[in-house]
Amino acid sequence: MSDYKSLLLEDQDGVLIVTINRPEALNALNNDVFVNLQILFAEDLPKRTDLKGVVITGAGEKAFVAGADIKEFLSLPSDTGGFDLSKRGHEVFFMIEQFHKLVIAAVNGFALGGGCELAMACHMRIAGAKARFGQPEVNLGLIPGYGGTQRLPKLIGRGRAMEYTLTGDMISADEAYRIGLANHVVEAGEEVNKAVEIIQKIATKAPLAVAKSIDAINASEDESINGYHVEVNAFKQLTLSEDFKEGAAAFIEKRKANFKGK
Numbered sequence: 001m002s003d004y005k006s007l008l009l010e011d012q013d014g015v016l017i018v019t020i021n022r023p024e025a026l027n028a029l030n031n032d033v034f035v036n037l038q039i040l041f042a043e044d045l046p047k048r049t050d051l052k053g054v055v056i057t058g059a060g061e062k063a064f065v066a067g068a069d070i071k072e073f074l075s076l077p078s079d080t081g082g083f084d085l086s087k088r089g090h091e092v093f094f095m096i097e098q099f100h101k102l103v104i105a106a107v108n109g110f111a112l113g114g115g116c117e118l119a120m121a122c123h124m125r126i127a128g129a130k131a132r133f134g135q136p137e138v139n140l141g142l143i144p145g146y147g148g149t150q151r152l153p154k155l156i157g158r159g160r161a162m163e164y165t166l167t168g169d170m171i172s173a174d175e176a177y178r179i180g181l182a183n184h185v186v187e188a189g190e191e192v193n194k195a196v197e198i199i200q201k202i203a204t205k206a207p208l209a210v211a212k213s214i215d216a217i218n219a220s221e222d223e224s225i226n227g228y229h230v231e232v233n234a235f236k237q238l239t240l241s242e243d244f245k246e247g248a249a250a251f252i253e254k255r256k257a258n259f260k261g262k
């Protein structure tokens with residue numbers, strides 16, 4: 001594994017816990033964090049065949065990620081800096097969204113601006129009781145720039161996304177759960193445990209079927225491709241897999257399936 005200046009990595013029985021580690025800046029996303037996440041998801045994790053899934057969380061008790069690093073953003077060269085940062089940010093968030101293993105955001109505190117967008121790029125969100133989501137960019141004279149205007153309405157609906165984006169209001173953990181932004185609400189400090197529990201449960205399922213489910217569900221949100229075609233093709237490939245034969249045999253023989261990911 002590479003050296004990661006802004007991330008802490010911990011392996012828990014095949015589940016990688018990735019902690020964004022800039023508590024002094026409420027884990028704001030600076031260039032280092034983006035570069036670290038890019039190397040992790042593009043280069044290191046694809047080599048790990050034993051990986052069951054990834055949990056992303058923030059260091060300390062106060063914040064998941066309080067946004068893009070406003071101070072660094074202001075210091076960038078105005079001609080190219082914003083563009084480079086924007087391109088990298090979008091690439092990293094797409095990589096997370098399209099990762100073939102489950103990625104869960106364990107939201108332990110503020111998930112604002114780019115932090116809320118990072119959480120939404122993950123496949124699921126677990127909110128601790130102290131979690132506060134929000135897209136406050138309008139207070140800075142900006143709009144969400146890492147996919148927030150697209151992912152938020154898909155998760156909570158157009159009307160609610162309009163309201164939260166235009167007011168910049170924060171969303172409590174219970175409200176996030178009620179409107180479909182969070183999959184679960186748990187006691188503060190239990191976010192990572194809940195995320196690990198879900199990943200361990202999914203790790204008992206057929207790995208190819210899990211990966212193809214992620215692809216097909218993602219395709220439902222991509223208007224440039226026909227998600228039904230993606231589903232049909234994925235289904236066809238899975239019917240030819242060894243795991244499908246094993247899963248069907250295990251059902252008939254009333255035993256637990258032993259999936260190999262082939």
Ligand code: DAK
Nearest residue numbers: 024025026028066067068069070071086112113114145146
């Ligand atoms: N960036 C940099 N530093 C931050 C930060 C941030 N987003 N959020 C907090 N900090 C720093 C504070 O400056 C403070 O540092 P010191 O002053 O102690 O050095 C430290 O973290 C602790 O914060 P506070 O003292 O403010 O703590 P409080 O408990 O009083 O308040 C808060 C917590 C989360 C309510 C407050 O910190 C806050 O409002 N933070 C900013 C939240 C925010 O507006 N987030 C959205 C940022 S805009 C782009 C695409 C997307 C974006 C940008 C570019 N491109 C396409 C190029 C995204 C933009 C955003 O995310």
